[in-house]
Amino acid sequence: MSGAGPTAGAWIGVALLAVAACATDDGPRSVDHLIPRGFPPMVVPDDNPSTVEGIALGRQLYYDQRLSPQGNRACADCHDQARAFTSPTAPGVLPHINLAWSRNFLWDGRFEGTLDEAMIMEVEEFFVTDVERLKQPDLEAMFAAAFGTPEVTTHRAAYALAQFQRTMVSGDSPFDRYADGELTALGAAERRGLELFYSEQGECFHCHATRLLTDNQFHNIGLDAAVAGTGRGVVTGRALDDGRWKTPTLRNVAMTAPYMHDDRFATLEQVVDFYSDQVVDSPTLSTLVPVGGYRLSADEKADLVAFLRALTDERFLADPALAPPP
């Protein structure tokens, strides 16, 4: 929906309420109204269109410990909304932000496919969900509402989770309001940080690209000198992929500490210090990252951190439609 204007998030909230209000009306619905201005089109597979009931089931399952074979673990245990669906304690958790636009999943991209296929992998291989545990009247009623019959399958559970994940759209930060023309949305330091981010001195935007702030590709940014047998190379078996990891989105990055695939940095200041002064050479280092680093001044570092903090979308972090079901 391109006419959303500077209050895109408010509009999304209203649209979600409107969808919820006609919950008796079955049949597929477009999720286009969720897409913020400036985002690429969202691809929704024909065999899993979004419905109010499907999204409701996905939300239930996301927060429901019955999804795990021992009945003691839910997705939300490691993917906490207040932290942009990451966890400060579980290691290496990737956020659930705008994953409808992703086709490469996990830090080393060992899963490629649609979000719906990724959810089948999550349910069947990671959780190893026992469908017998899900065959309870409350859930069967929700499966029936979502898919027409009360039959409970891991495939249906995964598809409902994918429908819910497609509603986890974040595009309403001060940065977005500024980009949409609200020039007071960013302060002076944040604006200087933005200019650095989008400059050939900072280079950040090449990989943290588009309004998604990720190119969904894999890069070696120079964290380690010894990269053989690490990162994407383990998956592809190609030496040129060694030390390359998925570019994480920077949306809500102030909420997702610690940072990098191995959680090596505790703060954004440490991340920026790394990019400025600690980049080490290795055979697959990206040509966009100079050995040594970008050599930023103390003021430039502070500006860049201020900009990264302006990517926080408070509405997303507190959106009741993404919170545990009542």
Ligand code: HEC
């Ligand atoms: C024990 C903690 C934990 C639980 C529970 C958990 N996850 Fe995750 N999740 C992670 C970690 C850690 C990663 C990153 C792993 C990696 O890349 O190797 C991740 C990554 C993901 C990704 C990939 C994101 C991306 O950008 O590529 C998706 C999708 C995902 N989880 C969905 C789910 C769903 C759905 C559930 C519930 C069925 C779930 N997770 C439960 C810890 C968890």
Ligand code: HEC
């Ligand atoms: C060559 C592509 C590339 C460039 C250029 C780049 N990044 Fe990154 N960025 C990545 C990748 C890939 C990762 C994840 C690396 C890992 O975990 O090993 C990352 C991680 C990050 C993280 C941590 C995110 C998290 O959730 O853990 C931040 C913050 C970040 N980059 C900011 C920046 C800034 C600021 C710049 C410009 C100074 C920049 N990046 C330039 C590709 C890039």
